[in-house]
Amino acid sequence: MTAAPPRATIIDGKAFAAGLVDRVAAASGRLEAAHGVKPGLAVVIVGEDPASQIYVRNKGETTQRAGMRSDTHRLSDNTSEAELLALIAALNADSGIHGILVQLPLPAHIDSAAVLAAIDPDKDVDGFHVVNVGRLSVGVPGMVPCTPLGCLMLLKAELGDLSGLNAVVVGRSNIVGKPMAQLLLGESCTVTIAHSRTRDLPSLFRTADILVAAVGRPEMIRGDWVKPGATVIDVGINRVPSRDPVKAAEGKTRVVGDVAFEEAAAVAGRITPVPGGVGPMTIACLLANTYTAACRAAGIEPEPLDA
Numbered sequence: 561m562t563a564a565p566p567r568a569t570i571i572d573g574k575a576f577a578a579g580l581v582d583r584v585a586a587a588s589g590r591l592e593a594a595h596g597v598k599p600g601l602a603v604v605i606v607g608e609d610p611a612s613q614i615y616v617r618n619k620g621e622t623t624q625r626a627g628m629r630s631d632t633h634r635l636s637d638n639t640s641e642a643e644l645l646a647l648i649a650a651l652n653a654d655s656g657i658h659g660i661l662v663q664l665p666l667p668a669h670i671d672s673a674a675v676l677a678a679i680d681p682d683k684d685v686d687g688f689h690v691v692n693v694g695r696l697s698v699g700v701p702g703m704v705p706c707t708p709l710g711c712l713m714l715l716k717a718e719l720g721d722l723s724g725l726n727a728v729v730v731g732r733s734n735i736v737g738k739p740m741a742q743l744l745l746g747e748s749c750t751v752t753i754a755h756s757r758t759r760d761l762p763s764l765f766r767t768a769d770i771l772v773a774a775v776g777r778p779e780m781i782r783g784d785w786v787k788p789g790a791t792v793i794d795v796g797i798n799r800v801p802s803r804d805p806v807k808a809a810e811g812k813t814r815v816v817g818d819v820a821f822e823e824a825a826a827v828a829g830r831i832t833p834v835p836g837g838v839g840p841m842t843i844a845c846l847l848a849n850t851y852t853a854a855c856r857a858a859g860i861e862p863e864p865l866d867a
């Protein structure tokens with residue numbers, strides 16, 4: 561009989577996120593009871609992209625479950641940039657709203673950079689405004705992007721001190737890759753950022769104690785690219801045809817990450833699944849950022865939200 565292959569610990573992002581949402585809910589309840597401040601989040605979505613609709617619905621439901629105010633603004637595809645900017649100005653001025661999130665991508669006729677720049681940096685719970693990018697880079701308090709923040713929380717919960725570890729982040733987007741690299745640098749990892757022009761990704765990956773994949777290519781990262789015992793964080797959310805050919809023919813899809821999960825789990829020490837890994841943490845961190853923004857707006861020190 562052959563021994564079962566070694567198998568990584570599966571990092572349960574869904575459970576960790578549920579715990580974080582509970583802690584945010586409790587802290588928000590105390591904020592409201594003691595200071596009369598109920599954290600409020602406004603989510604703005606332009607157009608009908610079905611995947612975005614699902615995330616926006618999840619955000620709204622989770623926000624309300626946490627006892628926070630949640631407003632969703634659904635604008636039609638042909639909304640002008642001026643109309644969107646006017647809505648943002650109104651939300652900036654609304655003292656009951658502490659967090660503003662504009663779902664990306666926006667339709668092509670709208671300049672995303674101009675829209676992100678219009679959000680009050682202190683309400684920018686996505687952390688995409690250049691002021692918050694600068695704060696993260698310099699290492700002063702600001703709003704940290706939700707997905708990388710969630711990845712970092714999972715890594716610290718699993719590994720404790722990250723200092724001195726080799727971290728490879730693949731993907732250099734402003735939403736995930738770049739802020740992820742900044743956070744890992746802040747934890748004193750030795751950080752390499754890889755992208756589509758990187759030469760010999762497999763050899764580079766084999767040096768990684770921490771591997772964060774944010775590429776958007778289904779199961780691109782194979783098992784033999786992973787350093788034995790490494791911690792693998794899979795950010796990718798990719799829709800591929802259902803395994804069942806009949807369902808696939810009906811257009812049914814399933815979600816996979818950027819990592820070939822079964823192969824990588826045979827080599828890695830720890831790995832996040834997709835779904836149920838990073839995705840739920842993104843939403844939990846959005847609530848955490850909204851709570852933090854509400855505290856700061858009221859001049860109150862936020863409670864620590866660590867496990």
Ligand SMILES: NC(=O)C1=CN([C@@H]2O[C@H](COP(=O)(O)OP(=O)(O)OC[C@H]3O[C@@H](n4cnc5c(N)ncnc54)[C@H](OP(=O)(O)O)[C@@H]3O)[C@@H](O)[C@H]2O)C=CC1
Nearest residue numbers: 707731732733736755756774775776795796797838839842
């Ligand atoms: N779980 C969650 O909460 C979230 C998940 N996501 C998912 O994460 C993934 C990445 O998202 P995002 O950062 O917005 O994506 P982008 O498309 O903005 O960036 C993708 C990055 O991957 C790089 N890349 C593309 N192909 C390769 C390749 N063959 N080899 C190496 N690098 C490559 C690109 O390099 P280059 O710059 O050279 O083009 C780019 O830097 C997507 O699957 C997305 O759906 C995103 C946000 C939140």
Ligand SMILES: Nc1nc(=O)c2c([nH]1)NC[C@@H]1CN(c3ccc(C(=O)N[C@@H](CCC(=O)O)C(=O)O)cc3)C=[N+]21
Nearest residue numbers: 615662663664665686797815835836837838839840842
């Ligand atoms: N301004 C802005 N901020 C964002 O943070 C933002 C955005 N725009 N545009 C789109 C991406 C994507 N994103 C996800 C959020 C939650 C899950 C999530 O909850 N995923 C679950 C379910 C996955 C599924 O079944 O579809 C999981 O991975 O388990 C995934 C992806 C946030 N994004």
